[in-house]
Amino acid sequence: MWDIAPIHATRAKDCQGEVRIAFAHLSFRKVARTRAVRSKALFSAHFPALGLLNLAQQLRDRFPNRHLRGWVRYFDEEAYETRDEMESAIREWLRPASLGLLGMSTYTSSIDHVADYCRRFIADDVLIVLGGAHVTVVPDDLPCHVIVRGEGCEALVTIIESLGTPDFVTRARTAGICCQLGQTRIDGRAATDNSIETTSVPGFAYDLLSDLGPGTYATSYTRLLGVNPQIYVCTQSCRARCSFCSTYLIHRRMQARSVELIAQDLTLLRNHGYDSIEFHDDDLLQHPDFDALLAVLRQLQLPWFCYARSEILDENVAEKMAEAGCRRVFLGLEAMTQSSLDYLNKATTVEQNRTAAAALDRQGIGAVSGFIIGLPHHTVTDVLAELDAFLALPLFAISCNVLTPDPRTREFMRARRRSDELQAALGGSSGLTVIPDIQRWGLDQPVGLPSVCTAIDKQTLNDLVSVIEYAFYLRPHVTDALYSSARTQTQRDVITAYLAFVRARLAEREPHVTDDLVRARIAELKVSG
Template structure:
């Protein structure tokens, strides 16, 4: 059968575009069954960056499929909560163009709203719940059978229609032997298209988290069963991917890989035994990590560990069911950094009943992790959402449609849910939210502000909190008052500019030490912080008053006495495009003249050199 496997767009940022690993795995399984799979990744439209928030994307997407229905036997589409509206618009367009081709939905979202999907959308023929590695091939065999209904009734996890009525087959068990899975069928896509966006390849290490956080849906998706590929099998796949795809950087996918220490130690030993030159990252709870384990992971090539922190409040930890102990969380972040591994942490903005003190403590601690040169943490922010399959989804009656709800996760900026679907909050929960309009807007702005400050100027943000004697709540409120921020504005560059300009105005009244840190991190903040021409170089020269290492130590709290003075240095910042490169120099004018002359004689070479420096920075 000619099977088209479709990945709807999931994020509007080029660097987030990664190979659709689940579909590549399914493609390999289907090939072994004698079918001809085709992978259609609509995220590559995102890479081109030419989407509009109108409905024109529907026909753009459709062009990726054959024009004639006779060339398609089945269309399978993976689903996620945050792009389900766009997914269903694509389904509508496919059904209009190919009225008799079976359409199958699978993935985390429809696993928990399968019956509602078939009741509301006659455009969908089948929903495969849970893990589809075994059941999708069974569905294809059933569709080829002279009496399909007889075979369809036997497929575990299938929701379908018989004589117009929705039938929900019993669920099956999870796949226990992950070593039996084939390698992903990377020949079904062009790997170069992805490596140009992001050289980190996703690679499935296993499935299933044994814990039960109330906001997480994958716990129930994988039935809380911790499963992994054997260490030897996983490292075999790493070696194969290096040869076949051309990258040695991997994200080992598992909701909580480090939950089983003995397995991770075995994996690290296997990587080192084969003397592989690889970089890899994974996910862990903070209370699963120990110093000796982190050391072994670093020696085996681990460069980053993601920890879902959510909050540094013990009350919020109890509320989520995660139950981490804040002092132990801090210890885990410190020990990760001591082992030269980047701690990447996620926090949630907008907990019900969260006090200002709790919010301030979480943000202040996260800002320190991002700012401290010894830690250099990556901080991501999310708003609290109700996902189908999560325990919190039991409160779905609190949800109401709000176009702002999906503004910061929308893969097509500016897109809004179709009007006739806005009452279906159970099917479109991320286009709905449990908070009122003012609180929703405030939470969205806080998330965007924190994401920008943590990513662009963490040292000056933390210094403003510690040395400028302002609380995180006060800083966030001041930035909100400073501009007319439109949460539905699809122009991320404009939004970031507004945030950084407002932050710069706050820092302008702060102590000199804080102002100098901002000059180092964001030297062009007074003009257009994240907008610049690609046709010529821009520069700015700023006096430097302090020795930089002692300034950072003072800002981060490692030094109580004021930083050492610098009498002869200046800050020279040069940029072509949004990224600036900064030097501390005694001769800024002479150095700038050299850059100008070099750019005139070799503009492309100079541009590449500056781009490389800004990336390294």
């Protein structure tokens, strides 16, 4: 971490000088392109970072006498041909300021790229601030000036109001700020707030997106509900305690925005020309006033997508969701054996998974299911048997991934205890340094990290991912449903490109497959067409 003392001293001489903030969002799709890996991430959705837009809206609330767009800008990598172009635009924006601040969110899968981007500004008088999921749970020694743990608004306000003053150290410690100020090390505790409940309409500073060019954002090929979608969140944290997910570690208790504010937010989005809504809550059904929320959505008359768990999703709930405009749900099934569900601490049953998938299908809602493989006890036989169980479900799409536990979760800590090799890769001796090492662990899932599976090697796990997606997507009724969901030729072209990718990836991996059962399943798939 870089010493903040020089910027602190400069600010002390001009505490009332102009402040400018650049929020920058790095694209997972461009990370995949930079790594030169043939990955389904190339076909993933790309939307604005709602966490950054919420911070911007909170700053609008905290400093009502300042015109937000006069001192805060949002930069998105997908709006630029190269990272050099975005870097130049950020520098140009921050140059006139007495205090220029560059803020970025962090995720474990791309933390190495965030670190590289920070190093581009090492010679600048720019205050680099990192926050978000990764650094909240593992505040690594990263190339930046400030790490913010937890919710970030109070940290930004502290920097704006007290950097360069004697009050900074005291305020920083209670605002989630971690930094080095000369000989003083500040390790602030993770901050929490109720911003999802209190931020003014529309909750997120969507108006900052008007500076970006058309075509910056696109949804996934699995949820083509319109041609101009926008994402939204109305709850924070998650009621579940899945063993691999850190959401509840970051946000602590579940909070929800009032239905009245949600109605105003969504009406504003509709009036600005968005033709579909994607709820990116961990589980929309956890909203305490879910029935009232559905009433708002019925009146809104826009198609929508959400994430959900299976345990309360029965025929009655699915029918209400369909009547309110729901057309697609990402259903976090993850497994179709009780032993795997229990190991992942899903707190659901196989029968609940079947019930939820069937209920959505009968109501005309396409279910996109998660499928996690590579649990420590998994064998190839186990995975192929679960694949058959998933193929028997009435699903619209599937998303298969190798188990990659978020830092500091139960599965992460279990894996660290399993071997010295896993401990070294997952946090090191301190448990606080988790950075993908592509050279050591390669580009297969988990990218730059080892697998936690003991019975299947990493190559075979990724062979299985290719088999699973080939077996699922190259069935005529699935392919037809995907194409039927497309609304433009561009969307149809994306589907065509993805299906070609599924075929090509399996063809590329097939000559290197070492497991007899995997080879046999590939042969069956080729015979069946």
